[in-house]
Amino acid sequence: MHYRTLGRTGWNASEIGFGSWGIGGDAWGQTDDSVALAALHKAIDEGVNFIDTADVYGNGHSEQLVARVRKERSEPLFIATKAGRRLKPHVASGYNNLENLRGFVERSLRNLDVEALDLLQLHCPPSEVYDMPEVFGHLDTLVHEGKLKNYGVSVEKVEEALKAIQYPNVKTVQIIFNMFRLKPAEAFFAAARERNVGIIVRVPLASGLLTGKFKSDTQFDAKDHRNFNRHGESFDQGETFSGVDYETGLQAVEELRDLVPEGTTMAQFALRWILMFPEVSTVIPGAKNPEQASGNTQAANLAPLSDDTMRRIQDLYDRRIRAQVHSRW
Template sequence: MEHRTLGKTGYEISSIGFGAWAIGGTWGEVDDTQSLAALHRALDLGVNFFDTADVYGDGHSERLLRRLRRERSEPFVIATKAGRRLDPHVASGYNRENLRAFVERSLQNLGVEALDLLQLHCPPSVVYGQDEIFEILDDLVREGSLRAYGVSVETVAEALTAIRHPGVATVQIIFNAFRLKPAEEFFAAAREADVGIIARVPLASGLLTGKLRRDTPFASDDHRAFNRHGEAFDRGETFSGVDYEVGLEAARQLQELVPPGTTLAQFALRWILMFPEVSCAIPGARTPAQAESNATAADLPPLTEAQMQAVRRVYDALLRAQVHPLW
């Protein structure tokens, strides 16, 4: 497993991490036995970075990671998020009292004395420009409840605003073969600021696995059924904001680039790792087999220039006009 430095945190983390949204909720039925087995298998294969949030299953995902920490002796990094518990989710809710309460709850859920990394969880855009909010996070670092903090963003513009704050160590952003804008307009600035990049939704909610079909059923509590047009949260979180039918066609064309013995999902993950500014990609996994498939993508040979250009051509032909202006 390749390891990369996570920006100014100094953490040396696996280039393939584990996104723990799917084992918490809003992806249909979850099986804790299988989820824990997937977490253990990821650790077995060298994954040492796990990303979660306090709202994934109302803390259930965090508590599963607490169990993992109890059951294993090797160290690993847990990044969690805060802010989406606010109702209504408004900028004024990002105040000292609420942020401290969110941190304390995550500390309890995870069973730790300090959070390795806390990320603001896609707050309203205005939050990224408010110095006082980041000063609160600086205080929490000084007090010892946080080791580092970062942001999870929806747009490149939000990311560029966030890294003006010197304490921001990481930016989590949607980046995959269906979302090239971060590489074009953000990565250079992140590198200059020594900010780690965490690539989320790396498989476009399953479209980049090549396993979805026009008639694939999704459970009623799976966001891929209820959030295709942003009904519950930002549309970009579901299928990367790509129209489902268009995404299926794009995946079909990308499948033609995949070498024998490799899955489209592994190809898509290896594509992300071709960008050295990316510290880690965080695909989800709900079974040991999925965790293994994800982790082994880091060991694939680099993509060729011809493959990289072919991915861009698919993006330019089918996706750029649809997603590039929005995020």
């Protein structure tokens, strides 16, 4: 495993982290806690020290699983969680309420069994929140109260990320970035580098499309968002297959197969592509079992991709994907 500095947190975070949405058991089909815990342990065995979760993943179940693993390990771990999506309705005004935020934070403190959260991220709030400095003042208050060590944001859109980093104490931005979502590299990474903001990459495999394992007739569990949210029925469409039409994505994946180095899985290839961008601090693919966790971590040790490979991926994006996603997110 290799490590990169996570912005102004000063943490040396593993290049490959662990995204724990999938183990929450509410949006990726059936899960098994014993297998999920084994996946977390396997990732840590292989050098992962950054774990991302959220209070809504399994209604807190993901946080509780992460807490169990943390107690069983001696290694220092950095745990990032998120808050805000429990608001009902999920509207901007709900974020501009210190008691709402404090309540979410205190619940996560209990779930994670800690006195202070390592990193709290606003969980893809409405765009209006980024024009509400009072919200970030509330987060400063929670830092002052000792409930948070650091805070950042998880965003849907590049424009939101650019607004967020204008606030001086936003230390990290979590954003969707993969071979089907190139806009962050074009329009955000340089600004983040200038302000020394850590970049956490989520949805790195486009909800599994970039594993190369799906076909036109692949069936997803009824509880899997890849079944029920393809058009944004439950949350932002960009969270599912990165907003790319499923059939278009399958066609693009077939074109990518020729670029994958021998002995490398397509998933590892997709993760290594992300690590080619030095502005990226850590990537958080999900894993529901130890085999997936181990496969993800091995991507950190792959050789750099060639300039020709990088150009061909850019060309593929421009031809097949850009028109669908670039202007939306």
